[in-house]
Amino acid sequence: MRCWASRILAALRRRQGRYHRSLLALANAQAVGGGHHLLAAAELRRDLGRPLPQRWVAPLVQGLAALPPARRARALGLLAEVVPALLPTLPAAVVDGAADLPPGAAEQLGRPQPLADAEARAAFLAWVQAQRAGGHALVGNAATLAGRRLGAQIDASAAVWRFNHWQGAGAHALDVGGRCDVWVLAPDVQDAPLPAGLRWAVVSGPDPRFRLTRWPLAERLRQAGVPVLTVPLPVWRSAVQSLQAPPSAGLLMLAWLGSLPGGWQGVSALGIGEGVAAGGRYHLAQPAARPGRRHDWSAEAALVARWRAQGLR
Template sequence: MLIGLNQYLRMAQHDERLARCAGRRCDDIPWVLLRRLAHRRRQKGFYDAFTLMLFRRAWQRSRRASCLLDYLAYCRDLGRPLPLARRAELSDALPALHGRRFYLAQGLLAESGGDPPTQWGEVLREVCRCQQTWRSQFAAHVAQCRDQGICVVGNAPVMRGSRLGSFIDGQGLVMRFNRFYYDPSSAVDSGKKHDVWVRSPSLDRAPPAAVRWVVVSGPDVIFRLRNWGALADIVEQGVPVLTVPLEVWRALVKKLMAPPSAGLLSLAWLRQLLGSWQGVSAVGFSLGDSNCPVPRATRHHWAQEQALLRRWQADGLNLVSDAAKETEHG
């Protein structure tokens, strides 16, 4: 029976109909297999009520501390902070958790008003202490730059041959991502200005020179990210290191039913700060046309992201693909 269920769940991770059949058969499936299916769906970017139900059932069936943490951590993935009603339960589970899991549980408790994790270094304490001030300063700076223009520069191949360098460098604020690459020979397409650097939590690259703001993407990762050492030098230099407010992440997850990319998350944050798309341009984003293939499979659901970009474009976002079209738009 166990072998048959194992095979069934392996198929279910690729087939939504089979997965939901598995959900209805929860009483017949060992909790360890429910947990496995939940983790596989999370890894594939299924951020939905059904996956949440699988995590919850696995915890309810097992009553293990690790399954409780899995469930609460997935709630946080969806943008939901730790409920006050679960604080005591998670706190009681701490002795049974170790390593990364122990740190994650401490972070959830700290975010809900508990004591900061004992492993916090000075860099993380500084980021946490200054976060609200830095966010307020960033919001004011974004508003000041609006009239001159704010440009979010993606890394899609559509930038090649776009001749958008002058347009980008003429903006009041330019935002770039992760391992963006500047080559003088490509400046005519991608420009060279970079005011805001958005990096993924796991990126090990040093910050680019002369950057004015650093944003760590993801669902407000202050209480989740363990390694802040890569940002120690830039924090000491006085460069603000921001995280994205959890409500911005939560709203996008609700629309996409998947974790948003850093590009979409940054655009949504700008929209929240400004109240409209006035003054905001996006370049280097693919809409799925034949000239710019969809990126390889990841946890992001690119088709949904492209559909949302089109809706934002209809609402006023200046989505630019090349210099000729920008001249026409202007």
């Protein structure tokens, strides 16, 4: 009974974006019983940026066969993250009985996936460092960018980063420019048109290589010759610890760039951590959009301000 109570309370806090230490305690309290309970607890822990604990590996493996295909695939993704060499040793019937595998698990089984390309990841990090001299402009979707006429300055940067649905009637090129070198996408974005001249795509969230089981947009991007990257889990974990809430895509990308060699050198942020514009408008390109309730926007603004004091432009 206590386990079910903790599960209900944990689900409520997660929906509210309350990623406090108490959520970790609730996740650990659920780790009783078979594979179903372990998987639910492990996925909740991973929302906080914590991979599968080693002590849970053996019981989760023992419970794999009892999991339905979709949940088994998710469990294999969690295992691939912490014990990658284990997957090829599992019985074929256990692996083949899973649904679509997360890219990180498929990679360990010799099945290449767009989200699990180690060479592309290395190339991207080298490219990021090479663009620092000319500047990275991370352009969020805050409505506060309206009327500021920063488009030409943005497009003059060596690298321009955009987020999710950044093109729309409310986003004028005079204010935000038109280039897009890096497109950062939430996993639920599937139908947006690919920007012209796109060089890289990044899926936001806690390293979806080991979580996503199906993301059709990755295949569209691959066919267009655009490599797809994910953010390392420790970066997500650090942001969660700072905010006590899940970070927005813009905040997460800033945290990633700031953690790389060179720190804030050449990095500029616009429309990220700027709050709501006059009149209550939140999203520049989509005027009817409303702020996500799970993010702590005031905490993000304070963190961006702290980073600006450290050198973020």
